[in-house]
Amino acid sequence: MIKTEKLSKSFGSLQAVNEVSLKISDNSIFGLAGTNGAGKSTLLRMLAGVLKQDSGTIFIDNKPVYENPTIKEEIFFLPDVAYFFQNATMKEMVQYYAMYYRKYDRERFHKLASNLGLDEKRKISTFSKGMKRQAALILGICSGTKYLFCDETFDGLDPVMRQAAKSILAYEVSEREFTPIIASHNLRELEDICDHVGLLHKGGVLLSKDVEDMKLHIHKVQCVIPDEKAEEELLQELDVMQYEKRLSLLTMVVKGEREEIMRKINNRKPLFAEAIPLTLEEIFISETEVAGYDIKKLFI
Numbered sequence: 001m002i003k004t005e006k007l008s009k010s011f012g013s014l015q016a017v018n019e020v021s022l023k024i025s026d027n028s029i030f031g032l033a034g035t036n037g038a039g040k041s042t043l044l045r046m047l048a049g050v051l052k053q054d055s056g057t058i059f060i061d062n063k064p065v066y067e068n069p070t071i072k073e074e075i076f077f078l079p080d081v082a083y084f085f086q087n088a089t090m091k092e093m094v095q096y097y098a099m100y101y102r103k104y105d106r107e108r109f110h111k112l113a114s115n116l117g118l119d120e121k122r123k124i125s126t127f128s129k130g131m132k133r134q135a136a137l138i139l140g141i142c143s144g145t146k147y148l149f150c151d152e153t154f155d156g157l158d159p160v161m162r163q164a165a166k167s168i169l170a171y172e173v174s175e176r177e178f179t180p181i182i183a184s185h186n187l188r189e190l191e192d193i194c195d196h197v198g199l200l201h202k203g204g205v206l207l208s209k210d211v212e213d214m215k216l217h218i219h220k221v222q223c224v225i226p227d228e229k230a231e232e233e234l235l236q237e238l239d240v241m242q243y244e245k246r247l248s249l250l251t252m253v254v255k256g257e258r259e260e261i262m263r264k265i266n267n268r269k270p271l272f273a274e275a276i277p278l279t280l281e282e283i284f285i286s287e288t289e290v291a292g293y294d295i296k297k298l299f300i
């Protein structure tokens, strides 16, 4: 488990991370969301023990991380710009990492590289940007560490590869002790993968929540209600966060229990009504409006 208490870091007069207290549970995928400059990379670098905090504490599995080689053997950090030795092939990078990470899984690496169509003997410098991202990700995953810190790892991957990367991470979490932490300025990249999301804003944590929990209390529904008056009454009756009407189709994001919402809609004799999946952005809108933030301005 990762636990920080009042973690802070400044660069000169700029407060990049401001009293961040977070808990990241084991065997879950944690998304660290926030706009450009929110402090995600600085926070990840401190968590990975690359950067020393000015104040506050970080404990990983109850041990301080900075200058602690034992705990660092359980951490792999994927920076936003992947680093490879000059002219190195993936095969050579594996040899290098395997010297440091005793649990390096070469077999898994061969399998993943082959599945993704990446040639282990080709110089990584000749790979495309997306291929380099894939290479960095699988090199990191196969290190066998308990924690994987990913800084904008999905950036530059096409939608198919993004999905593949998400599946690989989810598979690892289900198969072994593994906790990936993924930082991204794009909420859509964290969609469908994170169990828990922390939202950083101006160096502080705006919220940190379990995604499934959030989904229990907010729902997106679509319906067609032929009677205009009944529709108006429904909008009054429900705790509507957002709504949009296109022709006769009414789409609403509503707070409350799902059964109760559907019961109220069905009372208005809809031609059709169904609940549809919520995006992370929609969930965040409802969660942060209480704090007075306009999430749309934070994530354009």
Ligand SMILES: Nc1ncnc2c1ncn2[C@@H]1O[C@H](COP(=O)(O)OP(=O)(O)OP(=O)(O)O)[C@@H](O)[C@H]1O
Pocket: 011, 014, 015, 016, 034, 035, 036, 037, 038, 039, 040, 041, 042, 043, 184, 185
């Ligand atoms: N080495 C540094 N020296 C000075 N300022 C820095 C340094 N590293 C980060 N900062 C500043 O700290 C703040 C947070 O930066 P950080 O890179 O952590 O944000 P981020 O959320 O990762 O942003 P992005 O999504 O753009 O990568 C920014 O204002 C940045 O300019």
